[in-house]
Amino acid sequence: MIKNKVTIIGLGYVGLPLAELIAKNELYDVHGFDLEKIDFPQASTDPTTINESEYIIVCVPTPVKDDKEPNLAPLESACKTVAAQLEKGQKIIIESTVNPGICEEVVLPILEESGLKGGTDFELSHCPERINPGDPKWNVSNIPRNIGSLSKEGNKVVADFYRSFVEAEITEMSCLKVAEATKVIENTFRDINIAYVNELAKSFDIMGIDLLEVIEGASNKPFSFMPHFPGCGVGGHCIPVDPYYLINRAKQAGFDHSFLKKAREINNSMPAYTVELLSKIKDLKDLNVALFGISYKANVADLRESPAHEIIKILEEKGAHVHKFDPHVPEQNEHPTLEETLDASDAVILCTFHDEFAALSAELLVKHGIKIVIDGRNCLNKEAITEAGIIYKGIGH
Numbered sequence: 372m373i374k375n376k377v378t379i380i381g382l383g384y385v386g387l388p389l390a391e392l393i394a395k396n397e398l399y400d401v402h403g404f405d406l407e408k409i410d411f412p413q414a415s416t417d418p419t420t421i422n423e424s425e426y427i428i429v430c431v432p433t434p435v436k437d438d439k440e441p442n443l444a445p446l447e448s449a450c451k452t453v454a455a456q457l458e459k460g461q462k463i464i465i466e467s468t469v470n471p472g473i474c475e476e477v478v479l480p481i482l483e484e485s486g487l488k489g490g491t492d493f494e495l496s497h498c499p500e501r502i503n504p505g506d507p508k509w510n511v512s513n514i515p516r517n518i519g520s521l522s523k524e525g526n527k528v529v530a531d532f533y534r535s536f537v538e539a540e541i542t543e544m545s546c547l548k549v550a551e552a553t554k555v556i557e558n559t560f561r562d563i564n565i566a567y568v569n570e571l572a573k574s575f576d577i578m579g580i581d582l583l584e585v586i587e588g589a590s591n592k593p594f595s596f597m598p599h600f601p602g603c604g605v606g607g608h609c610i611p612v613d614p615y616y617l618i619n620r621a622k623q624a625g626f627d628h629s630f631l632k633k634a635r636e637i638n639n640s641m642p643a644y645t646v647e648l649l650s651k652i653k654d655l656k657d658l659n660v661a662l663f664g665i666s667y668k669a670n671v672a673d674l675r676e677s678p679a680h681e682i683i684k685i686l687e688e689k690g691a692h693v694h695k696f697d698p699h700v701p702e703q704n705e706h707p708t709l710e711e712t713l714d715a716s717d718a719v720i721l722c723t724f725h726d727e728f729a730a731l732s733a734e735l736l737v738k739h740g741i742k743i744v745i746d747g748r749n750c751l752n753k754e755a756i757t758e759a760g761i762i763y764k765g766i767g768h
């Protein structure tokens with residue numbers, strides 16, 4: 372084993388910033404292994420790159436399959452690569468989001484096929500990633516981290532390793548399962564709170580109460596209220612995915628998370644609700660609809676689980692002609708510019724509020740003959756658009 376050799380497996384939006392951060396500490400010789408060619412000095416597609424590393428950090432995707440069961444194939448494959456070279460003294464750290472129990476029930480058996488014993492010959496730790504794509508403030512160097520390991524001593528060693536390159540607090544947790552569960556409940560917390568305001572949006576739309584103003588009002592309570600916002604759906608590789616990890620794990624243990632499942636149902640119903648708002652105003656057959664924002668989050672180019680996919684599918688099933696436009700995903704645009712997209716359309720559905728869409732003023736919409744606006748992120752100027760004679764409908768707004 373080469374002391375202070377570090378290899379990151381998976382140089383994506385989690386692994387690459389981590390590798391770059393660790394490499395800043397001259398103490399470490401940082402390598403990266405990925406199936407793709409990645410722009411990092413010591414990156415390689417050769418798995419033997421990881422050999423003899425003192426620390427191996429696994430940052431591969433852990434998506435869900437169509438049936439919402441966790442897809443652990445990338446993780447299992449990475450663990451097999453690690454097991455092939457495993458030696459005494461190595462510290463194996465899983466950063467990928469997994470449901471509670473996966474490290475001990477899936478990862479550890481693969482590693483112990485090497486004949487070595489986890490917690491004594493080598494250490495197995497879980498340090499859940501907390502990357503927030505597009506966040507200008509919080510990043511891998513300043514976000515606090517939680518770590519759980521097989522052995523208490525090993526946990527301290529790995530926590531001190533993270534302390535040598537992360538400026539924020541590193542918390543040593545009592546075991547792997549607690550560390551795994553911490554990440555899953557962080558994101559499930561967000562999903563249920565978004566579902567809460569999405570259900571409120573449906574009821575307040577019927578009652579004719581502006582939910583956005585109500586949330587803004589509730590937000591000035593200086594304690595114990597945390598605003599979330601209704602929208603056309605919940606996308607990304609974390610929030611709509613992680614709850615299924617907990618739901619599935621608990622089901623195996625014999626518990627039915629009916630509340631978490633209901634929250635997922637509500638959030639998954641928002642794309643259809645958004646299209647319904649438009650269909651109540653105008654028949655969708657042969658309607659030209661500009662669809663602004665295909666990625667799942669503002670100013671991010673990531674399409675994973677984006678609600679826009681479902682909205683486009685429903686619109687097309689109902690005979691509408693969809694004119695997609697997303698400056699961050701230009702290859703999917705039907706027209707080269709925002710203006711040309713507007714010219715081709717009678718109605719607008721805004722799914723993701725990229726900065727570029729601040730240009731969607733009432734004047735511009737009138738100029739290009741837009742008659743209806745469905746604001747899936749409640750971000751456009753409702754008053755000005757309405758005053759300009761355009762029908763505006765937000766989500767609970």
Ligand code: SAJ
Pocket residue numbers: 500501502503504557558561565598599600601602603604605606607608609610667668
């Ligand atoms: N969304 C709403 N209403 C809200 C907040 C979000 O509809 O009030 C939607 C967004 O439009 C998006 C989806 O939910 O489609 C997810 O949004 P997100 O802001 O949670 O973005 P993510 O998926 O990048 O979540 C990440 C997560 N980080 C990690 O998993 C390490 C999450 O834990 C963070 O809380 C989140 O960033 C964040 O706070 O921005």
